[in-house]
Amino acid sequence: MTRGDKLLVLLIMVSAIMSAYVLLCNRSNKDSSHQAVISVEGLVVRTITLSRETPRQDFVINGKVGKTDIEVQGRRIRVRDAHCNNRICVRQGWIDKPGESVICMPGQVVISIEGAAPVDAVTR
């Protein structure tokens, strides 16, 4: 092999590694463990990783109309109790899939599970 050949082989290897790196990076972003993102009035106030190892826990978020009691259990999350008048958020129960969300309109509290969702959005 001439010097040029060696350089060519080296460059092909480098390009292959870089391509694999870029592709893997994109993929690992999509497959990352699910995150529950909690926001109040559009501002993120807390994020929690949801996995089988996540211990059972509950905590209180201050929404616009009072306290929202949130419970986490492994891969799922719900609003356990809330001070809003219609309590639609409580009735909705557990969510555990990426793309799902609990939205409390009066309290302007949103819990959404991020990650690769099977659909881009839901018409409802």
Add this chain to the structure above:
Amino acid sequence: MTGWKALLACLLLVAVMVYAWKHPSEVEYSSQQFLMDTFVTVKVYGSDRGHLQQSVNEAFGEMRRIAELADHFPQAGTAAYRASDVCAINEKAGIRPVRVHSDTITMLTLARQYAELSHGAFDPAIGAVTDLWNFSGDNPVIPVSESIRQRLKLSGFRYLTVNRDNSTVYVRKKGVKLDLGASAKGYATEKAYQILKRSGIDKALIDAGGNIRTIGTNREGKPWKIGIKDPRREGGLIGTVSVENGSAVTSGDYYRFFERDGSRYHHILDPRTGYPGNHTMSATVVTQDSALADILSTACFVLPPSEALALATGLKEVDLLLITSDKKIIHTPTLTGRIEINPNSGYRYDQGR
């Protein structure tokens, strides 16, 4: 000999560098706001994050502006009341025409046109009846039938005159009230879409509480895949529909409702009876214009399924999927190939339809 190899190697190096530099350059920018009594998400893709952010902010601003024009809830005397064209029109009902913003003219022209076409299954002048039901209140009750009968006399698009030349709107009878709850969100979504489109964005999704408007394709270069909500199972989907450069809007009986004596009373009223429509659990309209999709999803929800299908079929490029009260999924033939129905959803689905 080595000369051209070296050249080739250099070209390859440049290609790799360009690839590595260019590939991660498509960024996603997404923002959420509470607007029009709902939760709105705007998601856009492009290379310049600052530009994306600015465009999304402008889109939200546009939605807020339309929401203010169409709001019929604010109390008299407030700033929101003074900003609302709909409040001004309602206040002067039976008194005189009101000069309004060109967007209000466009919204009401479209509303009146499709009220007529749907024979009143959609009606923008139904405020007197919706006020009586008060679904947005804390404790909705079933109104007595005599009150509904009285209010129906103060309801109907035929009282509405839209004069494009003078930019005026007149509701010809005192007590008749406009309520754009079934169309303003769709129009606002369409205007937000136009803002994004005009600022050069070619990949975007607007989700206004389930009113979907898309630009281009999704991140993978495929048509946006939109789930259709299962009307009886929280978080469940009955299937998906592909939407590229268009919108999907659903009207359902599960959004705002209360139950009395085993019956469900929901917020989508049949303007001709004054009571909630009862043929359908949800109606999904897929068409390009989101304002039209919003209006038609309400009309098709209210109409008996056969009439709803006839209405959609008679219009150009309007697709409709209905989940009827007897748990059947039916749709216009134009949706075949663009929808996937979940076979385990528990609804009857005959593909032959």
